[in-house]
Amino acid sequence: MPSNEQRREAAKRKLERQLANRAERARKRRIFGVVGTVVGVVLVVGLIYWLANRSDDPTVDPAASTAPSEPPADQVATPANIPTELAAVPKRPTALPAKATCAYPVEEGKPASKPAQAPPTENVSAEGTVGATIAMGSGDVKITLDRALAPCTVNSFVSLAKQGYFNDTTCHRLTTEGIQVLQCGDPSATGSGGPGYSFDDEVFPEIKYGRGILAMANAGKNPQTNKGTNGSQFFIVYGNAELPPNYTVFGSVEAESLKKIDEIAKAGTVSKGAPGDGSPKNPVTIKSVTVA
CATH class of the missing domain: 2.40.100.10 (Cyclophilin-like)
Known part of the structure; x- marks a missing residue:
């Protein structure tokens, strides 16, 4: 039968493992959060770039394109x-x-x-x-x-x-x-x-x-x-x-x-x-x- 001292040591090691696992899970959540944020920012920037480069101006020069194609x-x-x-x-x-x-x-x-x-x-x-x-x-x-x-x-x-x-x-x-x-x-x-x-x-x-x-x-x-x-x-x-x-x-x-x-x-x-x-x-x- 384990002594009181042995039980305390076992409990201490268990607590340390729980704390270590909790810290590792928190670290992974932070990494996933950062990656998700970066992906979101890239998507938003890409959308803004696409919108900014659309040619919706009704006064665009019809001769601006070097290789004009027949419009739909x-x-x-x-x-x-x-x-x-x-x-x-x-x-x-x-x-x-x-x-x-x-x-x-x-x-x-x-x-x-x-x-x-x-x-x-x-x-x-x-x-x-x-x-x-x-x-x-x-x-x-x-x-x-x-x-x-x-x-x-x-x-x-x-x-x-x-x-x-x-x-x-x-x-x-x-x-x-x-x-x-x-x-x-x-x-x-x-x-x-x-x-x-x-x-x-x-x-x-x-x-x-x-x-x-x-x-x-x-x-x-x-x-x-x-x-x-x-x-x-x-x-x-x-x-x-x-x-x-x-x-x-x-x-x-x-x-x-x-x-x-x-x-x-x-x-x-x-x-x-x-x-x-x-x-x-x-x-x-x-x-x-x-x-x-």
């Missing part, structure tokens, strides 16, 4: 219907003075996408119209610029055209649903490029948009200055366009020329983000813009 048929959106009736060009309820003073401040942090000089700012005519031709790959698109509607906008557009700013640029955006417009005038073809300067809106509540209207694209009001963000990007309305009167109308497109825009629209847009809003399936290039 269900990704190409075409207009269900294009109205044929021209919209009436808006008229100001009150005529502007014959001469306007314009401002084209430099946009801080937004260098010009292509070298350009701001136009003159004093004694800008607010009377009459100017004819111009946009030479596209699909043919000439004839437009009429209306100084009485938007003298500062016409002044800028004519200046940029004479500087060759629009030459060899891509119309980066085509919409076929909701609104039906072709957007051009950004040499970077990203939807964020401009001439390095901006100018204010020339709008009024009575403005309506529809087939044949030529208007300026913008990014809303500049939060720092509360001024307009017009630059060089413009859009041609070839069909429906239920828009608020926040976009400067500065001219119109000839009826016959709109048929060329219709063909571009019928070829479809490669949707990126919203359905029916993306880059034209068939790239649209402006060769030049000449002013009469």
Whole structure:
């Protein structure tokens, strides 16, 4: 029979073994916990990287890929219907003075996408119209610029055209649903490029948009200055366009020329983000813009 001393020693050794086993189990749990955390972090980082590198921007350059492939048929959106009736060009309820003073401040942090000089700012005519031709790959698109509607906008557009700013640029955006417009005038073809300067809106509540209207694209009001963000990007309305009167109308497109825009629209847009809003399936290039 074991003595009391022997029983105490046996109990002590048993306790030491239990403590050692408990410590080993705790160590393994910590190791498994660390491994699980690392795996989780790797999965999260991978997911973030994948999301960050998705190309959902509706203004991605259609020529950005060095080896473009035919987009899936269900990704190409075409207009269900294009109205044929021209919209009436808006008229100001009150005529502007014959001469306007314009401002084209430099946009801080937004260098010009292509070298350009701001136009003159004093004694800008607010009377009459100017004819111009946009030479596209699909043919000439004839437009009429209306100084009485938007003298500062016409002044800028004519200046940029004479500087060759629009030459060899891509119309980066085509919409076929909701609104039906072709957007051009950004040499970077990203939807964020401009001439390095901006100018204010020339709008009024009575403005309506529809087939044949030529208007300026913008990014809303500049939060720092509360001024307009017009630059060089413009859009041609070839069909429906239920828009608020926040976009400067500065001219119109000839009826016959709109048929060329219709063909571009019928070829479809490669949707990126919203359905029916993306880059034209068939790239649209402006060769030049000449002013009469």
